[in-house]
């Protein structure tokens with residue numbers, strides 16, 4: 001899923017200062033699951049915002065709403081009326097949702113209410129971990145399901161750096177060394193040979209380093 | 223093409239000695255010359271660190287040229303942290319054009335350790351890719367992307383190994399990969415845990431790696447108890463056993479004890495089969511290197527015409 005964290009309230013308050021009618025728009029997908037930008041967070045944010053504005057003695061009209069999925073045009077139509085009557089929209093979706101909103105409702109500004117942090121998964125209650133960078137050339141087959149591009153702090157391709165100790169990454173004791181995990185897993189499946197050969201430099205052009213990417217599927221195009 | 227002095231020493235079978243210099247946080251040529259002067263004639267080549275621990279310092283290539291002008295042979299360190307393959311290949315050509323022949327390939331400490339923790343960590347290549355890139359430039363006269371170099375490139379390629387990092391059993395295989403990628407010589411992380419180093423060397427010999435590349439053992443003379451404790455706790459990939467700390471603690475003259483430990487370790491390392499030399503890292507304590515080399519019987523250094 002895409003994981004995000006709501007921006008600090010003070011930042012949102014500042015961003016919407018010039019506006020009176022504000023719509024806080026949540027998204028029913030990933031950010032709902034990671035408890036950052038779903039319906040509950042949209043309501044809470046709307047309430048907090050109006051209390052803060054009232055305290056400051058300034059009038060405001062905050063509404064909240066949540067669409068099933070903010071990253072596709074077809075789900076946005078249901079919010080049209082609310083969007084049109086608002087001066088500004090604060091989206092609690094990921095950066096994709098914010099941009100979809102700005103493209104679909106071109107005449108209206110949609111501001112980000114969330115910092116989109118990464119693609120990842122919940123590892124336990126309240127903890128999410130990044131595990132894919134979307135590099136466009138998956139190596140998980142060789143590394144038995146642990147991504148060295150996303151989970152090694154140096155995105156190393158040929159094994160662990162000299163800073164790996166006791167299974168932890170040199171960057172922090174709170175981060176597992178991805179290569180330590182990979183080697184343990186390879187040993188478990190007797191597949192150390194997977195990484196015996198020198199892996200050539202990565203072709204980063206399939207990742208964002210090659211510029212913004214587009215996927216075109218001729219077979220499903222209309 | 224003329225070989226580097228380090229290559230000549232290693233290939234002659236003599237026990238090699240290299241030193242290390244950390245460039246200053248300033249553009250003072252005299253500072254570099256001053257520190258380097260202690261190493262002149264005492265070691266076969268001097269490593270110049272590349273923004274070590276991600277702290278911005280004068281460029282390793284520039285410092286390399288400065289000590290080259292003093293008649294000292296540099297060994298330029300290049301990390302993968304700060305430059306992509308375009309910049310690295312360009313810098314390697316530039317360094318070679320300045321007369322620098324030894325290049326040591328490292329991954330580089332993560333930028334969060336340094337004085338620019340918000341920097342983007344480049345890591346376009348990893349350290350093994352870096353080694354194979356340099357080998358390709360030298361042996362095939364070709365850039366990574368396939369473009370031909372217009373003239374041969376004369377470099378001697380080094381890499382590092384850390385027998386004290388984990389997973390221990392895998393470390394020797396990583397060394398094998400570095401040698402496979404093209405490393406001519408290896409410098410290890412500083413050794414304090416001799417028992418572990420010996421176990422690692424056993425594995426190195428079992429795979430015959432000491433016959434494929436020259437392996438130099440890392441030594442850091444300990445200047446004080448504080449320095450030892452700091453390294454034990456804060457330097458990634460460094461193991462300092464308690465008995466070393468205790469020895470320093472018990473000593474009246476910490477510096478003298480630190481030197482004694484270093485000399486003893488070198489003497490011991492000389493007896494380990496497959497070790498081709500020592501790499502003495504006395505950064506900010508270069509003045510002690512002559513004494514250590516003298517007492518460890520490493521002087522005079524061999525010369526070649």
Ligand code: SF4
Nearest residue numbers: 152161169170177178
């Ligand atoms: S310690 Fe492990 S995860 Fe961290 S940078 Fe080194 S190899 Fe990557």
